Amino acid sequence: MPEPTKKTVKEPEKAVSPDPAVAETKPEEPKEAPPAPTGSSAPDTSGTVSDCSAPEGLPESHRPDTRQDLTGLFTEKPQSGEVNVGENITFVARVCGESLLKKPSVKWIKGKWMDLASKSGKHLQLKEHYDRNSKVYTFEMHIIAAKANFAGAYRCEVSSRDKFDSCNFDLVVHEARTTDGFDIRTAFRRTSTDAGEDSGELDFSALLKKREAVHVSTEPEVDVWEILQNAPPSEYEKIAFQYGITDLRGMLKRLKKMKKEEKKSAAFLRKLDPAYQVEKGHKIKLQVEVANPDAEVKWLKNGQEIHPTGSKYIFESVGNKRFLTINNCTLADDAAYTCTIGEEKTVTELFVKEPPVLIVRNLEDQMVMKGERVEFECEVSEEGAQVKWEKDGVELTRDESFKYRFKKDGCKHVLIINDVTKEDCGHYRVKTNGGQSFAELMVQEKQLEVYQNIADLTVKAKDQAVFKCEVSDENVKGIWYKNGVEVKPDARTHITHIGRIHKLTIDDVKPEDEGDYTFVPEGYAFNLSAKLNFLEVKIDFVPRQDPPKIHLDCMGRTAESTILVVAGNKLRLDVPITGDPAPTVVWTKGEKVLTDSDGRVHVESTKGHCIFTIEGAERQDEGVYSVIVRNPAGEDTADINVKVVDVPDPPEAPRILSVGEDSCVVQWDPPLFDGGQPVIGYVLERKKKKSYRWMRLNFDPFKETTYEAKRMIEGVPYEMRVYAVNAIGMSRPSAASQPFVPVAPTSEPTGLCVDDISDTTISLKWRPPERIGSAELEGYGVEYCKEGSDEWIPAFPSLTESTSVIVCDLPTGEKMQFRVRAYNMAGPSLPATLQQAVTIREIMQRPKIWLPRNLRQTLIKKVGETINLVIPFQGKPRPQVTWTKNDELLDPKQVSIRNSDTDTILFIRKSERKDSGKYEVQVQIENVQDRASVNIQIVDLPGPPQNLKVIDVWGFNVALEWKPPKDNGNCEITGYTIQKADKKTMDWYTVYEQYRRTNCVVSDLIMGNEYMFRVYAMNMVGLSPEPCLSKDSAYIQKTGIVYKPPSYKEHDFSEAPKFTHPLVSRSVIAGYNATLSCSVRGIPKPKITWYKNKMDITNEAKYRMFSNQGVLTLEIRKPCPFDGGVYMCKAVNDSGEDIIECKLEVRSKQ
Incomplete structure (x- = not known):
């Protein structure tokens, strides 16, 4: 974007404040402040003269040491300026950094308290940079597209450690002279200003509202009128939605009236404005000024006369002014209003602003099969609101094929997609003028799932063989094959298809029926196979007795003679036996004999068979079962190994190893129990944290335990879970992972440089990355390596949050390279590396004391105050510091001295008069030294004259x-x-x-x-x-006649004390001061004593006694119930005494 035109700041004496009161109270600039250069508002500061830079061409020895001449921190102060509405202006402040130990902090403040750092955005930008050559910090405040309310008093404050300086300046904003005084977007926008509130504007009254900061990109202002004039009518609706203009009717009417010029009216001194706007539910007052004070006006709404009805419309007439007040405005009040006097009239448009449309319930991610119907549903805050649907940033519209359908039901909005295909995958977004919501659609090819596979069968002659399987789609047909040849139905062979179940039934099994049978679903490249085994039992006829015999076959056994059964299924062992007479059968597991009384176990014997059944096999049913057959001719035994297999246990909750901009890497541990069958893979699912719908990420089992999930939305919280899969099936889901947010790594840190260096340490500093993203910055990692090596060594065991560090224990004299990386949830950023290797060796520096300005005069302290002198210095290697007082070394018992690499501190906790004197500090490196002295004067109160x-x-x-x-x-x-x-x-x-x-x-x-x-x-x-x-x-002698006293005896005026007004008994509330009063007479003045319960209370701090012209008062401070009792006042003089008393009751608070 091109750099906006900037307004030159005027000279302070030329700036004229529009408010005389502001001009009178404007703070006076210091006399030593330099005048504002004409180019101080330009972004290029190369032509600005700084107080810290010496004139070019002078030798180094003739350049003045400006560090000693500074009268404050500023070398250039921001000056007052003027700007027109809509134009730009820049204020510049410069600070010399030679005498500063660290970067100064600067605050830009408007008025008394408003820190402008929180208002940075579209209309305000704060910038800073540092010139290494001149060692000058430059701070700039850019005001872009100034508004009238930006005018006022501003202040720039700069501080560094114990130093502080500030400068006041004013900004005057002049109204722009335009023919049209309103903005179309303001006139026609019904959305609440809260929805589009700009956190970058300097609207200080808006700080009283609780709102979130809105980050607005600094895009150039657009002229909507010009866009409308140049756009075809077919684009009006799109432009209206883009710029928040919901009243298309009013927009078109105003567009037609733009070229019409209003004629001057003789009846109206002041007409209605072209347009008014009011928030829904508020009231508005329309005002006109007529030429004739006795004239009667009529108010019309859309051509219909308005009559006063209740409190909705109020007509007022005050002198030449006529008012129409509309209370509790609704959308029905959005209309054209006319005020008429005879044939004269004035017309205006009233626009009622609606609140912003917010999304109350967000869209949900969906995963469907190809050809299904999808519905994305959201809920907004207002009925009948306009929304837009987009797919991957492209707006969706109704088409002839009805691919997309849009449905409205009150506050609900639904996007319907019929017959989804793989091309419909992507991110869908619904937008309103107050918010938006995202969701992802994933479309999978239809896969046929096998719910029940066909199993191998072993049958005897004349028995029935049934092959049965169940698939997920009941509409799928299939073909049965025997040894690769299609099976055709006949009298013994029946093929059935009922719903999802396919059956092949063979009656009266014969030896030629033995073979491999296969079921192939139509349209799918897989098949189901099983084997039919024909069992031929040969029985030799022996008359009379025949020993028992067990005839075991290979039914359901593996090569290890183990029968597998899935947990939950029925375990049935059908064992053929022979013997004459019929043998008895006993089933055992270990030493336990199994009978029908065991609940799930059923044992039965038929002619030629013994059957053992367990309903719902469990893990504890696994083991070796023995069958024993006996008759008088003998016995026979056989062992059957049964193994119960199950789905695996769910894995533990997965762990998120790292996150990316739209992905994450998740890891988990295998389940503790694999169900008796090896785990063949895992299935993963994810969902948004606030959603309830889980989305499957893979359909084929994933064999590893680390998976990278992609296609996520940055900044949205997600959760992950995992299933374990073996030959039996899929486990229950694991617990959800900790919520995580896909974020991209930050950009690399900026401005990496060396701040200081010694023989074994180096001080580095840098600035935060320009792009941090939606995740918080966790810290920085600092690494170093020797020049020519690729082995980077971490400087610290953990991340640091600071942007400046000191790396210690480095080899002296080695050339080292350093780099810094920023870390967030997504991991490390690209490294910021020094441009060249740094030699670890301390740079020699002459010792120099930087005596603060306040210590260049005599430091005066009162007795008992603390003295804390902080005197910075420079010098490398670390100089030796010596303190003396009046040319004598200081006593460490009276004065504390602490020295560091950059300053020395003299501390006296409680000063005394003897601490006054001349203190001198000396820093020395070998034979080079520097001195500075400080005069301290400890003062106290004087003695009496x-x-x-x-x-x-x-x-x-x-x-x-x-x-x-x-x-x-x-x-x-x-x-x-x-x-x-x-x-x-x-x-x-x-x-x-x-x-x-x-x-x-x-x-x-x-x-x-x-x-x-x-x-x-x-x-x-x-x-x-x-x-x-x-x-x-x-x-003082009296003048005139000298008085001669008479010779008669002087009258004795003595009088014994007497109370002329008694004490009154009182009842007071605890916690509130109470007073007791009485009056006494007596000559000479009697001595007064107060008693409580006959105990003298004169010297108790809780009571205060007053006496004024004979009126006695006792004040009891915040009494409690304990203070109740009998109070007595006693007056005594040489002529006698008198006593009076009363009762005081103290009530507790109710």
Whole structure:
């Protein structure tokens, strides 16, 4: 996509804020900030002059050390700018990285708190890059297609360790001058704006909504009006669905009216807008302004006059303005509205926006046989919603062959595919304007399954032989063969086909019927075979007694004379016997005699046969069975080995070894029990985690225990399970695997470089991959190898989440190559490798101390505060650090010093006055060194002033004088506080604060009063703890006639205490402060004592006592039930005493 045109940022002094209030409160730029270059908004920064780069052509020795001259972290600050709506603008900030130990972190903020990193998307892009030559970090904020609400105050903050700097700037967005003031997609789109909400727009009010971020590709804006004008009418419906325009009627009407020019109206000062839109269920107010305030207007909807009915339509008339309010808008209100005054009229279109159509129930994967019918069904949130069906990205439509049919039933939408073929395999998608869902269709060729195979038979003459088989398709016909010759029905031979069962019946078996019989289904390249054995029993006639004899044949036995029976089937042993008289038969298994009382076992004897039957054979029925026949002429025995075979046990849950973009590798262990028959393979199934339908992945048994499953959808969770198959059948399914998500490996990490190197270590750093995919990044793997070798050695036993590592224990002087790979669920990415091998050897670097700016002035601390000095330095190999104070080494008992490779820390936990002084730090490598000093001043409160004297008293004035304190607290005395007090009350009042001189005149004193004075000293810490009190008082003489007291005896005003207002008993609630009040009279002022249950409570912190003009108050703080009781107040003076009491009840909270 071509780079969008960028708007040049204007000079700060030329930017005019549209809001005067904003212009007045705009923060002032620092004086040392450089002016904004005209090209600061361009993406190419090669022409931008950075404060960290020296002019070209100067020798290295004449280049200034700009690192010492920095007044902040910024070398170029973003400047205020202006832009028109729809245009682009870029703000640039640059930071010099020479003095920084690590990459600085930058935040772009709008207003007071909005971090713009979360708004990056279609309209906002944040970029950064680092120039290794100039060591300058450049940070850019690109605003694309600016909107009016983007205007406001912005702030850029940069921080690195203990350093911080920020810069404020403004953005002014001017409205674009256009003839048409609305967007067709806004006017005709009924879908809710929530469905298409753009997480990249700077709509800060939208942050109050809980929503998920929507990733929108940065595609260029399209002009839908232009597309409609140039498109044929047959494409209108497709364009409407693509751009979310669901009202085709309104779109065509507006398209016809585009070229019509509205005439000026004499009746209307302001007409209706061309179109309005409102969300379903909300209300809207239509407004016109008429020329005649007394004019009456009519409102029409689709040409029909609107009459006020209930609360649906409300007409209002305010001066020249006329309003029509439509409440609770529905789709029926989507129409053309007209306001008329006589022959004059104004028309508008109202569009009611519907909520987005969401997919409530997703499609399900399906696996069917060729020729079957398939139905894909989904459920959406709205009835009658429009959906689109696609196959492998191609839209499906109805055709003449009715291959695809689309069905709607309320909220359900069904895609029906008739007579599916292999070409119908693929991924199907249903789309709405609010979501989409995928499903896969797999079509398999029809395979005939054999439910019951024909078995070998051994029969005797004149018996009946029946060959029977059962197949999966009842419509399949077949042909019977004997020794390769087709069998034709006759009087003894019958062929039947009933449903899925095919039978060949031979009556009155003769020796010539013996042979191989085969059943061949029509249309399938396989057959079923069995053998008919003719048993000829020869009995020699011997009169009288004949010893018993067992005649065993090979029925159902293998070469090892073992009879196989499938678990669950009937085990029947039919053994021919002879003997005269008829022998008795006994069946045993081991030492146990088997009889009919054993439940599933049935034993019966007929003439010439003994039959042993077990219903529903089980595994424990396996073993050696013995049959014993006896008569008076003797006995005979025979052993029959019976083996019970079954389907295998289900395997354990499979394990997912790795995943790919649309595949996974699954592994499992063989079942613990194979059912007595070797496992011939496995069948695998998968399903989506939220689905209930399992899809078979293979029909022929897969012999290995590791399988790669493909054709999955990236980002969708799946589960796998496996069946074991032997000659008997298929086991039950295993437990499902852990859910997994098919994902592709990430792209390789970017920007791999060497950050630092020593004799045995190397520091590497890189940036995350550009493409991570739908799976989370698990970490990074770091590997190294010697130059010329192909053996890569992991640097760490596990993955690391950091993008910078230190690899240790490397051989000194060797040339090593390093690479980094990103890992996610799909495995490792392609490696990011250094361009060339690195020699493991430390690079010599002169020692240099980088003294922070705040330590270049005297560091002032209060007594008791913590001192923590962090001073970074550089130097390789690691320099030796020495601290001194006033040219003496520091005492490690008082000061803690910690040194690292890049800084040194001086720490004093609790500072004292003696810690003041000049501290000097020295870093030294061999005979090269660097020094830096730090002045520390520990300050404390000053002592009291000295020798406060009353120098003179005249009129209502007093002259005071004092001397400065002996102890100034180790800092300058900033002033004094002078206070006065009437000797009668000794209540102190401040006369002067922050007074600088050591003498003053106190005026406006009251005649006849005698005053005392005191002075506090003040420094930067605060007031002195103690004041200096004047030794002498100052009496203000009365002027005029001198009063001569009479000679008579002075009246005694003494009065014993007496309570004039009693205490009142109260009931209060626990937890809320309570007060008890009374009033007392007495001369001299009586002493007041409070009691609770006759116990003095004067000094208890729970109570507070107040006395004001004889009114006594006792405050009980947050009483509890324990505080209830009898409270008493006692007043005592020289003339007597008085007591009053009351009861207090404290109730607990209800």
